[in-house]
Amino acid sequence: MGQTPAPTGQTARLVISWLVVGIPLIYALYQTIRSILPLFGG
Amino acid sequence: MAALSFLDREHTVAKPGYSRWLIPPAALAIHLCIGQAYATSVYKNALVAHFDTSLTAIGIIFSIAIVMLGVSAAVMGTWVERVGPRAAMFTAACFWASGFLIGALGIATGQLWLVYLGYGFVGGIGLGIGYISPVSTLIKWFPDRPGLATGMAIMGFGGGALVASPLSRQLMSLYDPNYDAATGRASGGAVAALFLTLGIVYFLVMMLGVFNVKVPAPGWRPAGFDPAKLRAKPMITRANVSAANALRTPQFWLLWTVLFCNVTAGIGILEQASPMIQDFFREGGTSTVAATAATAFVGLLSIFNMAGRFAWSSTSDFIGRKPTYVMYLGVGIVLYVLLAVAGNSSTAVFVLLAAVIISFYGGGFSTVPAYLRDLFGTYQVGAIHGRLLTAWSAAGIAGPLIINGFLDARGEPGELVAADYRPALFTMVGVLAVGFVANLLIRPVAERFHETEGHTDAFAEAGKR
Numbered sequence: 001m002g003q004t005p006a007p008t009g010q011t012a013r014l015v016i017s018w019l020v021v022g023i024p025l026i027y028a029l030y031q032t033i034r035s036i037l038p039l040f041g042g
Numbered sequence: 043m044a045a046l047s048f049l050d051r052e053h054t055v056a057k058p059g060y061s062r063w064l065i066p067p068a069a070l071a072i073h074l075c076i077g078q079a080y081a082t083s084v085y086k087n088a089l090v091a092h093f094d095t096s097l098t099a100i101g102i103i104f105s106i107a108i109v110m111l112g113v114s115a116a117v118m119g120t121w122v123e124r125v126g127p128r129a130a131m132f133t134a135a136c137f138w139a140s141g142f143l144i145g146a147l148g149i150a151t152g153q154l155w156l157v158y159l160g161y162g163f164v165g166g167i168g169l170g171i172g173y174i175s176p177v178s179t180l181i182k183w184f185p186d187r188p189g190l191a192t193g194m195a196i197m198g199f200g201g202g203a204l205v206a207s208p209l210s211r212q213l214m215s216l217y218d219p220n221y222d223a224a225t226g227r228a229s230g231g232a233v234a235a236l237f238l239t240l241g242i243v244y245f246l247v248m249m250l251g252v253f254n255v256k257v258p259a260p261g262w263r264p265a266g267f268d269p270a271k272l273r274a275k276p277m278i279t280r281a282n283v284s285a286a287n288a289l290r291t292p293q294f295w296l297l298w299t300v301l302f303c304n305v306t307a308g309i310g311i312l313e314q315a316s317p318m319i320q321d322f323f324r325e326g327g328t329s330t331v332a333a334t335a336a337t338a339f340v341g342l343l344s345i346f347n348m349a350g351r352f353a354w355s356s357t358s359d360f361i362g363r364k365p366t367y368v369m370y371l372g373v374g375i376v377l378y379v380l381l382a383v384a385g386n387s388s389t390a391v392f393v394l395l396a397a398v399i400i401s402f403y404g405g406g407f408s409t410v411p412a413y414l415r416d417l418f419g420t421y422q423v424g425a426i427h428g429r430l431l432t433a434w435s436a437a438g439i440a441g442p443l444i445i446n447g448f449l450d451a452r453g454e455p456g457e458l459v460a461a462d463y464r465p466a467l468f469t470m471v472g473v474l475a476v477g478f479v480a481n482l483l484i485r486p487v488a489e490r491f492h493e494t495e496g497h498t499d500a501f502a503e504a505g506k507r
Contacts, residue, residue, distance in 0.1 A: 027209075
C-alpha cells in the first residue's frame with residue numbers, strides 16, 4: 001500500500017502542478033510585502 | 043454524456059502509485075481562484091462611478107455571493123459527496139467562470155442586475171461548491187495529517203485575495219491608460235475586460251484541479267501509517283455519521299457555535315482594520331498613522347490570515363483539535379483584553395496583537411474540517427462541513443453589526459479614539475468566552491448516531507477495519 005512505483009511522468013506533473021499554484025502565491029506575497037513596508041518605515 | 047464521463051467518481055479512483063501530493067495543488071487551484079471573492083474592493087469604486095450608484099448598491103454584489111456561498115455549500119454538500127471531487131470542481135469552475143462572464147456582460151451593457159445575477163448569484167454557487175469540493179478528498183488522502191491537508195487548501199482561499207488584488211490593479215492599468223490606482227477609478231470597459239480575463243484564467247487554473255484530483259482506492263493507506271494509533275485517541279472516532287444524523291447531534295451545534303464565535307470576533311477586526319489602527323493612535327483629532335500605513339496594515343493582516351490557516355491547522359495534527367480551539371478562543375480572549383486596554387501603547391503592540399488574532403481567525407476555518415473528521419468520520423465529512431459553513435454566513439452578519447453598532451453609538455468616523463473601541467472589544471471577549479465553553483463541552487458522538495456496517499461508502503467501510 002502506497003509503495004507501488006509511481007506512474008511515468010508523475011514527477012513532471014507534480015512540479016508543474018505546484019508551480020501553477022506556487023508562482024501566483026509567491027507573486028502575491030511579494031506584492032503584499034512591498035505594500036506593507038511603509039508600516040515599518042520602509 | 044459520454045464526453046463528460048471522466049468526471050464520474052468511478053473514473054477518479056487513483057491507480058496504485060498515484061502521488062497524494064498532487065491533491066493539495068489541485069485543491070489550491072480551486073481555492074486560489076475562488077478566494078478572489080475577498081478582493082472585490084479593488085474595483086468597487088470603478089463600478090460605483092460606472093453605474094453612477096452608491097457603494098451600498100455595489101456592495102450587494104459581494105453580499106449575494108457570500109450568501110450563495112453559505113446556501114450552496116449547505117444544500118449541495120451531499121451532492122458533492124455523491125458525485126465526487128472532480129465533478130464538483132468542474133461544476134464550481136463552470137459557475138465561477140460563468141459568473142465573471144455574465145458580470146462582464148452586465149458591466150459592458152450597463153445592467154447592474156446582470157452583475158448581481160452573474161457574479162453574485164451564479165458565481166456565489168461556484169464559491170460554495172468550490173469551497174467544500176476538495177475537503178473530504180484531502181482528508182481521505184491524508185488520514186495521518188488531515189489538519190496539514192485542509193490547512194494547505196483553505197490557505198489558498200486567503201491567498202486568492204492576495205493574488206487577485208495586485209493582479210486586478212495591473213490588468214486594469216493595462217486596459218485603461220487613465221486608471222488611477224490611488225482612487226481605484228477605472229473605466230467600465232476596463233472592469234468588464236478584467237472580469238472577462240479573470241473568468242477565462244480562473245476557469246483554466248481550476249481545470250488543473252479538475253484533472254489532477256483523484257480519490258484514493260478503498261483501503262488505501264499512506265506508507266507507514268498505522269490507523270490503530272489514531273483509534274487510541276478518544277476524540278478521534280473510527281465510526282461514521284451521516285450528514286443528516288450529524289445535524290441531530292449536540293456536537294455539530296457546539297462546533298457551529300465555536301466557529302460562529304471565532305469568526306464573529308475575527309471579522310469584527312478585519313472589517314474595521316484600516317480605520318481602527320488610525321483611531322487607536324489619534325491625538326488631538328489627528329492620527330499618527332498615515333492612510334497608506336493603514337492600508338499596509340490590512341495587507342499585513344491578510345498575510346497572517348493566510349499563514350494562520352496553514353500553520354495552526356498543521357499544528358492541530360500534533361496537539362489535537364480541541365486543544366487547538368482552546369488556544370484560538372482562550373488565548374484570543376487574553377489578546378482581545380490586551381488590545382482593549384493596552385493596544386494604544388504602541389503601534390508595534392497593536393499590530394502584533396491584531397496579527398495573532400487574525401491568524402487564529404484563519405486557523406479556525408482550516409482546522410474545522412479535521413475536527414469534523416475526528417467527530418463524524420470520513421463518510422460525509424464534506425457535506426457536514428458545508429452545513430457548518432452557515433456559521434460563517436451568520437458571523438458575517440453578526441461581527442460587523444456588533445462592531446459598527448458600538449462605534450456608531452460612540453461618534454463619527456474619523457473622530458473615534460481607542461477608548462471608543464473598548465465596549466465592542468469587550469463584547470467580542472464575551473463572544474469568544476461562549477465559544478470557549480462550547481468547545482469544552484464537545485465530547486465524542488454517541489453510538490446511536492453511528493452508521494451501521496454496510497450503510498456508508500466503500501472507503502469509510504474499509505477505514506473501519
